[in-house]
Amino acid sequence: MTASSRLLLDAGSGGQASHRLVADLFLKHFDNPVLAVMDDAARLHLSGPVAMSTDGFIVDPIIFPGGNIGSLAVHGTVNDVAMLGARPRYLTAGFILEEGLDMAVLETIVAAMGQAARDAGVQIVAGDTKVAPKGALDKIFITTTGIGEILVDPAPSGHRARPGDAVLLSGTMGDHGLAILSTRQGLAFETPIVSDCASLNGLVESLITTLPDVHTLRDPTRGGLATTLNEIASQSGVVVEVEEEAIPVHPAVAAGCSFLGLDPLYLANEGKLLCIVPEADAEHALALLRAHPLGGNAARIGTIQEPQGKTRAGQVLLRTPLGGRRLLGMLEGEQLPRIC
Amino acid sequence: MTASSRLLLDAGSGGQASHRLVADLFLKHFDNPVLAVMDDAARLHLSGPVAMSTDGFIVDPIIFPGGNIGSLAVHGTVNDVAMLGARPRYLTAGFILEEGLDMAVLETIVAAMGQAARDAGVQIVAGDTKVAPKGALDKIFITTTGIGEILVDPAPSGHRARPGDAVLLSGTMGDHGLAILSTRQGLAFETPIVSDCASLNGLVESLITTLPDVHTLRDPTRGGLATTLNEIASQSGVVVEVEEEAIPVHPAVAAGCSFLGLDPLYLANEGKLLCIVPEADAEHALALLRAHPLGGNAARIGTIQEPQGKTRAGQVLLRTPLGGRRLLGMLEGEQLPRIC
Numbered sequence: 001m002t003a004s005s006r007l008l009l010d011a012g013s014g015g016q017a018s019h020r021l022v023a024d025l026f027l028k029h030f031d032n033p034v035l036a037v038m039d040d041a042a043r044l045h046l047s048g049p050v051a052m053s054t055d056g057f058i059v060d061p062i063i064f065p066g067g068n069i070g071s072l073a074v075h076g077t078v079n080d081v082a083m084l085g086a087r088p089r090y091l092t093a094g095f096i097l098e099e100g101l102d103m104a105v106l107e108t109i110v111a112a113m114g115q116a117a118r119d120a121g122v123q124i125v126a127g128d129t130k131v132a133p134k135g136a137l138d139k140i141f142i143t144t145t146g147i148g149e150i151l152v153d154p155a156p157s158g159h160r161a162r163p164g165d166a167v168l169l170s171g172t173m174g175d176h177g178l179a180i181l182s183t184r185q186g187l188a189f190e191t192p193i194v195s196d197c198a199s200l201n202g203l204v205e206s207l208i209t210t211l212p213d214v215h216t217l218r219d220p221t222r223g224g225l226a227t228t229l230n231e232i233a234s235q236s237g238v239v240v241e242v243e244e245e246a247i248p249v250h251p252a253v254a255a256g257c258s259f260l261g262l263d264p265l266y267l268a269n270e271g272k273l274l275c276i277v278p279e280a281d282a283e284h285a286l287a288l289l290r291a292h293p294l295g296g297n298a299a300r301i302g303t304i305q306e307p308q309g310k311t312r313a314g315q316v317l318l319r320t321p322l323g324g325r326r327l328l329g330m331l332e333g334e335q336l337p338r339i340c
Numbered sequence: 341m342t343a344s345s346r347l348l349l350d351a352g353s354g355g356q357a358s359h360r361l362v363a364d365l366f367l368k369h370f371d372n373p374v375l376a377v378m379d380d381a382a383r384l385h386l387s388g389p390v391a392m393s394t395d396g397f398i399v400d401p402i403i404f405p406g407g408n409i410g411s412l413a414v415h416g417t418v419n420d421v422a423m424l425g426a427r428p429r430y431l432t433a434g435f436i437l438e439e440g441l442d443m444a445v446l447e448t449i450v451a452a453m454g455q456a457a458r459d460a461g462v463q464i465v466a467g468d469t470k471v472a473p474k475g476a477l478d479k480i481f482i483t484t485t486g487i488g489e490i491l492v493d494p495a496p497s498g499h500r501a502r503p504g505d506a507v508l509l510s511g512t513m514g515d516h517g518l519a520i521l522s523t524r525q526g527l528a529f530e531t532p533i534v535s536d537c538a539s540l541n542g543l544v545e546s547l548i549t550t551l552p553d554v555h556t557l558r559d560p561t562r563g564g565l566a567t568t569l570n571e572i573a574s575q576s577g578v579v580v581e582v583e584e585e586a587i588p589v590h591p592a593v594a595a596g597c598s599f600l601g602l603d604p605l606y607l608a609n610e611g612k613l614l615c616i617v618p619e620a621d622a623e624h625a626l627a628l629l630r631a632h633p634l635g636g637n638a639a640r641i642g643t644i645q646e647p648q649g650k651t652r653a654g655q656v657l658l659r660t661p662l663g664g665r666r667l668l669g670m671l672e673g674e675q676l677p678r679i680c
Binding site for chain 1: 358377398419420426435467470472473477478490563
């Protein structure tokens with residue numbers, strides 16, 4: 001670490017101080033032979049069709065129960081790449097840092113990124129650091145971009161949900177959103193709420209190597225499950241019907257949401273996936289999800305339908321415990337800014 | 341465009357408003373079939389070894405003579421990928437936006453990105469937008485990541501400069517840095533100073549398809565030519581000797597730097613490259629650079645040497661017009677924060 005306990009502006013100059021920051025912090029925690037070359041770009045080997053995704057992280061607070069902005073930035077981008085039925089291989093990381101940031105906090109975040117990358121089996125091969133004068137941003141923003149090899153053809157897509165398909169969910173909804181909100185507001189629930197943030201690439205790989213005909217994979221992040229289902233219904237031109245009671249929600253999250261007037265179906269998740277498979281594969285897919293440590297609470301939550309009667313393509317219907325059906329719309333407005 | 345003339349917080353929610361922003365702005369200006377699929381990741385085809393690079397942009401002001409933060413974000417990442425002797429193919433763009441940003445300004449920036457991408461022959465295939473509450477950042481930050489196919493083997497690298505090699509520069513130094521500084525400070529020079537920001541991939545391709553044994557390519561951005569030369573000297577374990585008088589500097593930039601007490605060798609450039617080739621290829625390489633519209637002022641500025649006598653590997657020597665030699669160090673401190 002540098003001698004100063006606060007990040008100085010010249011760490012973003014591109015000169016001497018930038019080189020020290022890279023050597024003392026990024027090369028230390030992201031250690032890998034591709035990054036160590038330190039050219040303008042990383043030289044990689046990839047074969048076949050690839051998936052590429054990018055995601056910016058501005059979460060507030062930057063450290064929260066279950067993770068921090070660094071681990072979240074790795075998990076989030078690993079997951080987006082994996083949702084195309086791909087094996088994530090390489091990440092890049094762009095840091096925008098506020099002058100005066102506590103160096104110990106920065107190292108905690110960078111170390112968590114390095115650990116999350118190793119756990120997910122990806123390498124952080126290129127990066128960039130900018131430092132803006134105090135006040136030009138709030139502490140730290142990270143943008144990660146990931147690339148990986150697509151393992152199945154055709155790849156899972158939001159456009160491939162077909163009438164009759166089963167809709168599965170890998171676990172409970174709302175944990176990340178409520179963890180961030182309760183930390184930010186200083187709320188203490190009896191059971192602490194912990195973010196679910198995790199890399200799902202292992203879960204995806206165990207699923208698609210056995211059942212390559214997974215039609216759709218998507219992680220319900222910002223906007224929550226309701227928004228993700230609406231996106232898929234629109235992209236595929238179908239109706240999605242889900243059973244409210246079948247959607248797993250941790251009791252503490254349900255209680256917290258009830259207390260705060262929030263709907264867990266609109267809260268962000270950072271370690272869960274939605275999976276749409278042909279009916280014939282539904283039981284097998286559910287068993288595969290449940291056999292994985294990150295899928296223990298997996299459940300079948302609904303079915304894809306043709307538009308018929310009063311329903312229209314692109315709609316999501318929620319069947320309530322009393323037997324009614326109501327439209328589940330996409331998120332309107334903003335529930336929780338800076339949730340990820 | 342959306343009806344509101346100011347960016348609202350819910351444009352970053354992931355819900356309805358985010359989808360409108362994507363459709364009305366990003367899909368409109370970045371239009372391409374890969375992006376239009378709108379899955380969590382883009383599906384790409386790449387063959388052979390690839391180059392990948394990322395860069396964050398926080399330049400202030402966001403619009404400046406010669407470009408804006410959007411065009412700069414495309415040029416900067418296209419250039420980093422090209423410096424590995426690669427043909428840039430795909431970009432991703434992560435936007436972090438401040439609530440209340442003028443939508444017309446945002447559209448100007450996004451339109452400039454789309455145009456710069458088309459001009460450079462790259463597609464913006466994936467993106468992400470976060471909106472932070474007013475005050476959490478200053479207007480707009482963009483992080484771009486690029487990937488492209490490496491055209492030559494071995495690829496140019498900072499590690500490949502060899503004693504005897506010629507050091508060429510594609511044009512004048514300091515234009516971008518001085519353009520930003522003078523705009524920020526409201527200085528009006530007699531000859532307006534314009535940023536050189538441009539995509540260099542065409543120039544690189546014309547060079548390496550004719551002379552595949554280019555040893556090193558690098559664009560001297562933050563930290564300027566002096567810092568870039570120091571990086572290469574260190575990476576290759578050589579001494580770089582350059583002639584001060586041979587380094588092209590636009591007369592208006594020289595005058596402005598003299599007035600402000602700045603050294604153009606430490607100012608950022610965003611449309612210039614440094615090129616190190618075997619002596620036998622030097623004349624041909626220089627002719628190729630000069631034949632390209634972005635290389636009209638190209639010049640040979642020096643030679644790579646073995647460390648000998650008092651010189652040590654990693655040093656850069658500047659031969660002054662009076663015949664003296666002095667060490668040209670890496671940038672110390674921070675000359676101009678938020679230069680790119």
